[in-house]
Amino acid sequence: MLPEKITREMFDKLVSLAALELDEEESEYLRTELNHQLAAVKELSEIQLDEDVQPSLHGIECQGNPPRKDEWQPFPDPDAILALAPEREGRYFVVPEIAQPGQEGQ
Amino acid sequence: MNTTSLSAFEIARRVRAGELSPMQVLEEHLAQIAAVDGIPGQLDPPAMDAREEQKVHAFIQVTADLARKQAEQIQAKLARGEDPGPLAGVPVSIKDIFCVQCTTTTAGSRILYNFRLPYTATTVARLEQAGALILGKTNLDEFTYGSSSESSAFQPHPNNPWNTQHVTGGSSGGSAAAVAAHETPLSLGTDTGGSIRQPAAFCGVVGLKPTYGRTSRYGLIAFGSSLDCPGPMARNVSDAALMLQVLAGADPKDSTSSIQPVPDYLAALAEGVRGLRIGISPDYDHIAYPDTETGEMGIQAIQPEMNQAVREVAQVLASLGAEIVENVPMPNARHGIPTYFVISRVEAASNLHRFDGVKYGYRTQKPVQDLSELYRVTRAEGFGLQPKLRILMGMYVSAAAHSAHYYQKALRVRSLIRADFERAFDPTGPYRLDALLTPTTPTTAFRRKEVLRDTVLMQYSDQMTVGANHAGIPAISIPAGLDPQGLPIGVQFFGNDFREDLILQVAYAYEQATQQAPWRQEVPQALRATEVK
Structure with a gap:
């Protein structure tokens, strides 16, 4: 049986998994809206489906391009893309420590 | 009267x-x-002072220099005797969700x-190649x-040209x-649940969501x-057809773009409706709306003028020789928003994980201890409430523990929504x-701030449009009158796969x-204001 409401504890866990941080006001507002949205989708669980109803990943059968040849198509100016980085050294992106000692796997 | 009143076609x-200079059009x-x-x-x-409150604020960025260069290129082509393309000299604005080189x-x-990406979206590149x-x-x-466009981090948000309080x-x-305020005759939009058609209806313009792909x-x-579709917005149907002709293909x-041949949309326009079968469904004359606590x-009634407009449009089409088919059942239309609340959020959350302050975009200026804190603080500061809410909802309903109940179920209900349309359009069906x-x-355009904080009510503004996104089919919204407040009313035609030609x-x-x-002789408030000067 699924919980009907997202509790504060579950919500904080979700926020952490989503790599977000929220202040108190944002948390309360977003958790309220989330619960309202879950109430709005409750209807889905009440729909009886025949076993043969398949999931649709797209509405329309994909009639896309055949795969193109596996050929290297270099972008003419990769440095223009690298230049978008907030911080870099040469062609490397610079980031802070990956993990503090004792915090691996967080 | 200057070129801002002209259609793109004209x-x-x-x-x-050679009767009109692209530079004059631009200026x-x-x-x-x-x-x-x-x-x-x-x-x-x-x-904001009172004067700014009454402005349209459609743009984040006006690219006058880019447009001047393009106008010069059109002039040079004309001078050389070359055809500058079907949109020669036509001003176009671009929703700021498309990458355009030389713009943010x-x-x-x-x-x-x-x-500022060093490349341009295919749809925009096609517009440029066509002379726009x-x-x-x-x-x-x-x-x-x-x-509502109110949730932009870039304020002021756009106001409705018909009444800037809406x-x-x-x-x-x-x-x-x-488009409504005659700033550009065409604009490129995107539609994931109704994002072309709903604002087109609110602002009294034409908006077409093409078939997915x-x-x-x-x-x-x-x-x-699995839902996003770029498409044209214009002041009349032939301009929308002209623009789609350039965009499609x-x-x-x-890899999801379709290899189906693109028909001649403009040639099909004048074929009339004699003998065509136009359906009306009782499942689209109200909405099913949830109590957000329970x-x-x-069942909620919709604004009565909306149903009235549908009947009037049907009468006009009948008088032109169309056959009106009443009582077409669309029993799964009511599931459109609940299904969308799940599918679109899962896809949005997945698409938002890439924004992390490392490779491009905003990065927090606060000192951080490690990479994980950099992600959290950057995303906390960089995202507004709506992306945060979609990330959380998308992660919740696709989590391993809930996926069968929500996401997998929604994908199967999506098949039912599609099946309603398949039955309605089936050439051998009833x-x-x-x-x-x-x-x-x-409803017509609601007042500013009235709905913004209520994310369920806001989403239900797309109840009538979202079916086309689930089903992948094309749909067009066109103006069909004004309500007693003088706000535009839109009606919509859904079509079968790749039958943009027919709905146009x-x-x-x-x-x-x-x-x-x-009602067609009325002009938006924003235009009346400029005429006075």
């Missing part, structure tokens, strides 16, 4: 014939923007406030997440407003990758429709037959 015709449209638009959307806006592409979000002048980037809900709709609200998504910042850079669904006629929205044809027939209708 501007291109005159420019190609007159830039002057119109200067007269009606006010300050552009920005991250730290100044205080913000998606209406702080997290992309400085994002790119006048700027229009404001939108942050990452397209909304139905919203434009969204998320392509800046685009709809720019008909237009390339390359260079479009993704919301719901396979793109090697988008989840109990109740209804054999060429188009299904519905209201575009449950039906829309065109209605538009032509009602040219003399009194």
